[in-house]
Amino acid sequence: MSRVRIQQEDFDLAAEVAQLRAGNAKVGGVVTFVGTVRDLNEGAHVAAMELEHYPGMTEQSIERIIDQAQARWPIFDALVIHRVGPLLPRDQIVLVAVTSAHRGEAFAACEFIIDYLKTEAPFWKKEQTPDGARWVDARVSDDEALKKWG
Template sequence: MAVRVQVADFDAGAEIARLRAGDRGVGAVASFVGTVRADNDASQVDAMVLEHYAGMTEAVLSELETAARARFDVRDVLVVHRIGVLVPGDQIVLVVVTSAHRDAAFDACRYLMDFLKTEAPFWKKERTPAGERWVEARASDEAAAGRW
């Protein structure tokens, strides 16, 4: 079990291998990787600056993990989120869930991402050819979390 906020990139394969190492009860692994797109809202994106509210971020992610464990029959959970300056193609976030059977892994992975998007205190600022702009929250993200 772990949540991490870091500047450094991550290796999803290595993280998955580490998470399921030694647990012979794992029969399913679901993972999600979010990456930086080169365009957003009809504008080119040259870079993205990710900031967070240190302390609260880790607390919120840990609470989400606890909630996911209570709700789904999972064996282990990992959430890694990057901060700092990222460019198109860079990885932003990794969620990995291990479980005995696939439904719990798929569901918990999606649950964690849906609530990470609406509750974890991260903010994105885009650097575009026209200058910097803060990314606005999307109603569709609230709707996604609302389905749970």
């Protein structure tokens, strides 16, 4: 199973977690994060969002992030699914799932992966607002989140 998938299609959380756990009876914890499209960002109503990426480079970047998480914590596996293309409020954007023997390692690795994914992976977001289309800039809070990982 591929650890990284970039796709336009939605994903089924339960099916993805079941597949990630399959065949490994040592898994004692599974932690997931699902990011969704909000209808409000920086005070503006968001009618739709479009995500673009740099094919090939994006997957390699996310693979490196997962490798770093595996070097820091004794996790068994990780999965990142990130959607691209047009999305609407409430649509799922991203899934990060991590398996390990214990919950602590899985929680830490999942948070690490999403923090780095938000800042290091080459994705671009364009929102449709009542004032027209706008590109979403990187957030200071996302950069601040990285500081805790050293």
